[in-house]
Amino acid sequence: MAENSSEQHRQAAAELGAIPVAIVTVSDTRTPESDVNGKYLREQIEAAGHRLVGYAIVKDEPDQVAEMLDSLAGGEARIILFNGGTGITPRDRTYDVLSRKLEKTLPGFGELFRMLSYEQVGAAAMLSRATAGVYQNTVVVSTPGSPKAVQLAWEKLIAPELQHLAWELIR
Numbered sequence: 001m002a003e004n005s006s007e008q009h010r011q012a013a014a015e016l017g018a019i020p021v022a023i024v025t026v027s028d029t030r031t032p033e034s035d036v037n038g039k040y041l042r043e044q045i046e047a048a049g050h051r052l053v054g055y056a057i058v059k060d061e062p063d064q065v066a067e068m069l070d071s072l073a074g075g076e077a078r079i080i081l082f083n084g085g086t087g088i089t090p091r092d093r094t095y096d097v098l099s100r101k102l103e104k105t106l107p108g109f110g111e112l113f114r115m116l117s118y119e120q121v122g123a124a125a126m127l128s129r130a131t132a133g134v135y136q137n138t139v140v141v142s143t144p145g146s147p148k149a150v151q152l153a154w155e156k157l158i159a160p161e162l163q164h165l166a167w168e169l170i171r
Helices: 006-014 036-047 062-072 094-101 107-127 147-168
Strands: 020-026 051-058 079-083 131-135 138-143
Touching: 006 147, 020 036, 020 062, 036 051, 036 079, 036 147, 051 062, 062 079, 062 094, 079 147, 094 131, 094 138, 107 131, 107 147, 138 147
Parallel strands: 020 051, 020 079, 079 138
Antiparallel strands: 131 138
């Protein structure tokens, strides 16, 4: 096995213990009571032994998305999970804000997400602008706001690599 293999990185990352995670739901209509994505992610984060250190719902307004990113990045959260605002409608602006701010991008996240989404929604997967990267030494992940998309991203991409992503920031 190679000295710097992904498996060895995951093993080293496991020693980090609980990872501090923040959730941001971008929606013009959701409330804390109706935010099924926020509830789902909170449950999954805690069930995996990680810590929720921030939660917010913001309107899909560029200034609100940017302000929330700036208030969370570089703070306690090592991972910020945005959901919503990644489509192509005039109101979908999360991707535009985040893509201007990310200092390093993880193109593979969006590519893999769309590949996996294709199995669920067919060619409509191309409409997703899911993205991920690093901003102020914090991993930022942005997924569509549909509950199936959030669940897919969490189960197949985020949860399996959460500790590894956080570890890469400090190694």
